[in-house]
Amino acid sequence: MAEEQKILLVYKFNHPDVESVRAALAAQFPKHTLELLNIKQMVKKHPGILLLNIFYMFKEYPLRHLLGYWKVWRRFWATTYMHRQVRRLVGEHVTHGNYLFTLQTQSDFDASTPDLPNFIYTDTTNLANLYTPNYTRDKLYSSAWHALEKETYQHACVTFTRSSHIQRSLLEQYGIPAEKTAVVYAGSNIPMRDIDLDRKDYGTKEILFVGVAWERKGGPDLVEAFKGVLEKHPDAHLTIVGCSPKVELRNVQIVGKLPLDEVAPYYERAGIFCLPTRLEPFGIVFVEAMAYGLPLVAPNTGAVPDFLEDGRNGFMVSPGDVPALTNALSRLLDDPGKCRKFGKFGYQLARERYTWDKVAEKMKTHIQPFLPREDTRAG
Numbered sequence: 001m002a003e004e005q006k007i008l009l010v011y012k013f014n015h016p017d018v019e020s021v022r023a024a025l026a027a028q029f030p031k032h033t034l035e036l037l038n039i040k041q042m043v044k045k046h047p048g049i050l051l052l053n054i055f056y057m058f059k060e061y062p063l064r065h066l067l068g069y070w071k072v073w074r075r076f077w078a079t080t081y082m083h084r085q086v087r088r089l090v091g092e093h094v095t096h097g098n099y100l101f102t103l104q105t106q107s108d109f110d111a112s113t114p115d116l117p118n119f120i121y122t123d124t125t126n127l128a129n130l131y132t133p134n135y136t137r138d139k140l141y142s143s144a145w146h147a148l149e150k151e152t153y154q155h156a157c158v159t160f161t162r163s164s165h166i167q168r169s170l171l172e173q174y175g176i177p178a179e180k181t182a183v184v185y186a187g188s189n190i191p192m193r194d195i196d197l198d199r200k201d202y203g204t205k206e207i208l209f210v211g212v213a214w215e216r217k218g219g220p221d222l223v224e225a226f227k228g229v230l231e232k233h234p235d236a237h238l239t240i241v242g243c244s245p246k247v248e249l250r251n252v253q254i255v256g257k258l259p260l261d262e263v264a265p266y267y268e269r270a271g272i273f274c275l276p277t278r279l280e281p282f283g284i285v286f287v288e289a290m291a292y293g294l295p296l297v298a299p300n301t302g303a304v305p306d307f308l309e310d311g312r313n314g315f316m317v318s319p320g321d322v323p324a325l326t327n328a329l330s331r332l333l334d335d336p337g338k339c340r341k342f343g344k345f346g347y348q349l350a351r352e353r354y355t356w357d358k359v360a361e362k363m364k365t366h367i368q369p370f371l372p373r374e375d376t377r378a379g
Contacts, residue, residue, distance in 0.1 A: 102117070119159070186284055
């Protein structure tokens with residue numbers, strides 16, 4: 001009897017998305033076991049690679065690019081040496097198993113191996129940051145690393161993106177053929193449930209922010225906008241989930257970081273969702289907010305235009321435009337009926353497009369042509 005071929009899901013960080021993708025793919029390919037490979041843990045088993053990579057990091061990046069924990073941490077994993085070592089180690093791992101194909105989450109490493117189909121699922125590219133206003137090239141990774149990043153996309157059979165924004169980056173900035181890209185979107189990591197939006201109270205004047213990176217997610221802009229909101233709506237409230245910034249302003253609740261399964265009640269209580277992010281690859285919290293019937297207020301940047309139709313399920317503003325943010329929030333607080341109308345539109349959109357089952361179905365459509373014929377028939 002022939003040995004079962006497995007599917008190898010390669011990832012770097014333990015994010016809820018990984019389990020969501022694994023479960024959705026398992027449903028699409030029920031005859032194949034999905035194996036997980038964490039490259040961060042894999043590399044940690046090789047201390048020589050970690051030590052030598054410190055040398056390459058300082059060789060590849062000027063000191064000014066390494067000031068601060070996050071800069072060091074990001075660039076440690078963005079050296080050409082680390083990129084090549086990860087590909088080598090994945091290749092060695094694959095030789096000891098029998099795999100149908102590999103799928104890597106994110107594109108800052110290369111999990112491709114000869115004669116085995118590899119697919120990428122990503123919410124960003126490094127060069128896509130240049131689409132963000134005021135983002136400068138000195139914040140990017142090295143040009144040598146970009147050459148390897150481009151090779152990563154070239155090695156993949158198909159690169160799946162969460163947004164048309166990143167597909168555009170692949171086409172314009174990396175020269176990847178359109179037939180080697182596909183927008184498949186993403187799903188909510190909080191389980192969706194049926195909600196009767198006709199009975200939801202949109203008059204609570206509860207504004208919700210959910211995000212970990214307070215500065216990057218536009219938190220300070222929201223606080224400034226909320227000051228203006230309070231002048232017209234002194235009974236409005238702002239709840240901040242995911243981080244613990246110092247905010248000295250009335251009617252603001254700082255919840256801080258929570259386990260994923262404890263976030264849902266905050267979506268249920270809120271009447272408006274606002275994340276005025278300055279730099280956002282995708283933003284699954286927007287999908288989660290729509291799944292709970294919340295109208296959105298967000299900037300016209302990144303993936304946002306894919307799921308936010310201005311005047312249909314929320315309002316879009318320019319990044320950093322605090323007066324426009326204040327006005328958008330006030331317009332929604334003025335009109336609970338509009339909030340309900342917007343909420344219903346987003347709720348339906350989330351169910352039609354932004355579920356992990358839908359994502360995996362789209363992936364399977366593009367993966368099947370690269371599989372042996374018997375696997376195409378069997379699923």
